Amino acid sequence: MQKLLEAITINFIKDNRYLYIVTGFKNTMIITFFATIIGIVLGLIIALIRTTYDNTRKLKVANAICHIYITVIRGTPVVIQLMILFFCIFTSRHVSGVMIAIIGFGMNSAAYVAEIFRSGLMSIEVGQMEAGRSLGLSYLDTMRYIIIPQAFKVVLPSLCNEFIVLIKETSIAGYVAVQDLTKGGDIIRSRTYDAWTPLLAVAGIYLLLTCIFSAFAKRLEQSLRKNERTNNG
Amino acid sequence: MDKLLEVKNLKKSFGDHLVLNDINTSINKSDVLCLVGPSGGGKSTFLRTLNLLETPTSGHIIFDGIDITAKNVNIDEVRKKIGMVFQHFNLFPHLTITQNMTLAPIKILKMSETDAINKAHKLLDRVGLIDKKDTYPNMLSGGQKQRVAIVRSLMMNPEVMLFDEPTSALDPEMVGEVLDVMKELAREKMTMVVVTHEMGFAREVANRIAFLDGGQFVYENSPDNFFKNPDNERLKTFLGKVL
Numbered sequence: 001m002q003k004l005l006e007a008i009t010i011n012f013i014k015d016n017r018y019l020y021i022v023t024g025f026k027n028t029m030i031i032t033f034f035a036t037i038i039g040i041v042l043g044l045i046i047a048l049i050r051t052t053y054d055n056t057r058k059l060k061v062a063n064a065i066c067h068i069y070i071t072v073i074r075g076t077p078v079v080i081q082l083m084i085l086f087f088c089i090f091t092s093r094h095v096s097g098v099m100i101a102i103i104g105f106g107m108n109s110a111a112y113v114a115e116i117f118r119s120g121l122m123s124i125e126v127g128q129m130e131a132g133r134s135l136g137l138s139y140l141d142t143m144r145y146i147i148i149p150q151a152f153k154v155v156l157p158s159l160c161n162e163f164i165v166l167i168k169e170t171s172i173a174g175y176v177a178v179q180d181l182t183k184g185g186d187i188i189r190s191r192t193y194d195a196w197t198p199l200l201a202v203a204g205i206y207l208l209l210t211c212i213f214s215a216f217a218k219r220l221e222q223s224l225r226k227n228e229r230t231n232n233g
Numbered sequence: 234m235d236k237l238l239e240v241k242n243l244k245k246s247f248g249d250h251l252v253l254n255d256i257n258t259s260i261n262k263s264d265v266l267c268l269v270g271p272s273g274g275g276k277s278t279f280l281r282t283l284n285l286l287e288t289p290t291s292g293h294i295i296f297d298g299i300d301i302t303a304k305n306v307n308i309d310e311v312r313k314k315i316g317m318v319f320q321h322f323n324l325f326p327h328l329t330i331t332q333n334m335t336l337a338p339i340k341i342l343k344m345s346e347t348d349a350i351n352k353a354h355k356l357l358d359r360v361g362l363i364d365k366k367d368t369y370p371n372m373l374s375g376g377q378k379q380r381v382a383i384v385r386s387l388m389m390n391p392e393v394m395l396f397d398e399p400t401s402a403l404d405p406e407m408v409g410e411v412l413d414v415m416k417e418l419a420r421e422k423m424t425m426v427v428v429t430h431e432m433g434f435a436r437e438v439a440n441r442i443a444f445l446d447g448g449q450f451v452y453e454n455s456p457d458n459f460f461k462n463p464d465n466e467r468l469k470t471f472l473g474k475v476l
Contacts, residue, residue, distance in 0.1 A: 130286055131323035135337035135389060136313035145336060149327050 011197045017188050021198075024184025025205060031101045031170045031180065036163055038106025043113025046070070048143065050114070051121045055129070056139075066114070073111035079172045081108055086176035097178035101170065109166050116162060120155035121147060153224045160217035164210045171206070181205060235262040237393055237424055238283065243292035245278055245448075252278045254448035256292070260393070263422040267435035270445040271471060276428040279445065280395050283426065284315040297392070313341060316386030320398040322378040324370035324385070330357065331366045334385045342389070349388070356384040360414050376407030380414050393424040400431055432475060436460060444468045 012018040046066045053063035073081070082104040090100055124147050132142030174183035185202035189195050238260040245253040252275050260266055268276045281287040283294060285301060285308050293302050301311050325333050334356070335349035344352075357363045360380040362373075370378055379399055386394060396415065400408045412434050419425060419438045429435060435442050436456045443453040444465070452465040460476075463469050 127319060127321055127323040128325065131317075131319065131325070132337075133309075134284055134286065134312055134315070134317035135386070136309050136341050137337055138309050141340060145340065146325050150325075153327070 007194060007197045011188055011192050011194055012201075015191075017191065020179070020184035020187050021181070021201065021205070022184075024179055024181035024202075027098055027173070027178060028167070028170050028181040030098060031105060031173060031178070032163070032167050034102040035105035035109055035166060035170070038102070039109030039113045039162075039166070040159075042106065042110035044117055044148075046110060046114035047117035047121060050118050052139070054122070070111045070114060073108055078104070078108045078169060079175055082172065082176050097173070097176050100176055101173040101178050101180075104176075105166060105170060105173075108169075109162065112162055113159065116155050116158045117151065119158075120151035123154050124150050153221075156217070156221050156224065160214065160221075164213060167209055167213070168206060236260075237262050237264075237297065238426075239293075239295040240283075241293040241295070243279070243282060243294065244290045245275075245282060245287060246290050252448050253282065253289075256448075256450055258443070258450055258453075260424065260426060262392075262424055264441060265419045265425045265427065265439045266441045266443060267439040268426065268428045268443050268445055269430070269432070269435060269471075269475075270451075274446045275448040276445045277397050280397050280426060280428050283395055284312050284317055286317075309341075313389055314392045316389060316391035316394040318379070318382050318386060318394065318396045318399050320401050322370075322375070322382045322402075324378055324382060326370050329367050329369055330362070330373075330381055333370065333381065334388050337385075338388050352388060353384075356387055357381075360384055374407060375403045376410045379403065379407075379411045383411075383414055383418075387418075393426065394418065396425065396427040396429070398428050398430070400429070430475070432460075444471065446471070 012021070046069065049059050049062045049066050053059050082101065085100050085104045086097070121143075128146055128150065129142055132146045133139070137145070170180055171182040173180040174186065179187070181202055185198040188198040192198070236259050240256055240258050243253055243256040244251070254275075256279060268279065270276055278287055282289050283296075285294075289302055293300050295301070296311060297314070299306065299311070301308065324330075325336070328336065331350060331353050334353040335344075335346065338344040338349045338352070339346060354363060354366060357366055360383070362377060362380060362384075365373060365377065365381075370381070373381065383394075383399075399415070400411050403411065408431065412431065415425070415427070415434070416438055427435075427439070436459075439456050441453060442456055442459040444451045444459075444467075446467050452459075452463065452468045454464075460472070463472055
């Protein structure tokens with residue numbers, strides 16, 4: 001017990017070392033939050049382009065571009081993508097590491113989210129599109145009011161899973177000089193030569209974050225499911 | 234007679250398979266045309282070309298004087314005036330019954346929400362489903378769903394209603410309630426094209442019955458003659474099986 005208190009004092013209290021964790025946590029949250037938004041928006045656009053091509057054979061060029069994008073992003077490690085952004089593309093130091101991490105993780109996530117959304121859009125039966133179109137709704141309006149809301153419900157579990165992966169994936173942001181949660185813990189380790197305490201603390205925080213997010217996702221899913229509870233054909 | 238729909242040399246093929254083989258017909262206002270025939274005969278495909286859910290391979294469809302197969306036609310404008318009811322209802326499961334009905338009028342006809350809801354409730358009342366107005370489709374029976382699908386189409390004040398086997402997916406005891414709604418529509422002089430296996434309904438309500446087989450209108454006549462003096466070998470065989 002005495003030992004534990006000592007470890008906590010040295011690792012977190014002395015020299016205000018807890019601030020490494022606080023700053024790291026803040027950066028991890030910022031990166032995850034904005035990367036998520038980029039991922040959803042860009043992913044949905046890509047999914048719509050690809051689904052539209054599958055359904056109507058329109059948007060051929062855009063579909064080809066999306067296809068290449070997904071292949072490249074999913075076929076290369078995210079850490080390499082980040083380093084290319086950091087060391088090759090945004091070489092000017094006006095762009096902060098956090099910004100680069102947001103762009104990098106956002107673009108990476110978009111490729112996965114696109115495929116998640118696409119599977120959701122494809123899972124809605126053709127009759128829904130036909131019913132919308134036969135009422136006179138345009139293709140886009142039918143997508144917007146009829147197909148996407150239903151598809152969203154279908155993909156919600158996979159989408160949540162993707163974001164749990166994303167939260168943890170941001171732990172490599174340290175490669176591009178971002179002091180995220182992992183890096184924060186690592187800095188403390190290098191100062192105190194105590195690996196256990198800061199790394200376990202960091203692991204605990206990630207675990208807590210993903211648990212909270214899972215619980216939130218579960219509630220969202222349940223509230224979206226309300227109109228499905230009774231089913232008599 | 235006012236011609237509402239005219240079909241000229243209509244052909245449709247899926248790959249090598251010719252589904253509609255040179256169909257010529259016209260539909261007048263207040264016609265109730267029933268399409269019968271063996272499955273695979275092209276009934277549903279023909280019906281679905283009338284609002285371009287299937288694009289014809291060749292031929293013309295003239296609706297209200299406009300050739301809707303022409304390239305520059307805004308098909309969404311045309312479809313506003315053509316209602317369609319599907320075999321599997323195709324209600325929107327994420328919307329309440331009222332929302333199912335008001336979505337299109339609000340978005341397309343720019344009807345105010347209050348007006349749309351009032352109209353929807355009047356129509357629901359007419360088909361005996363006003364107590365279901367705020368429930369979701371999956372809480373309804375098949376017959377109820379199909380009645381909602383019909384009034385959802387009616388919200389757009391269509392000039393013609395297309396029915397694609399509207400009772401085929403229903404339990405037998407629910408067929409009657411849907412046919413009753415359709416009969417009432419016919420009495421109100423709605424123009425209807427109905428793909429059906431309900432020979433009783435066709436005989437009672439239609440003013441024309443057409444027999445489709447092999448992608449062609451093989452035989453067409455008034456209901457009386459259609460059943461009493463079927464002057465066609467293929468039709469005789471078919472009627473022998475279904476009656």
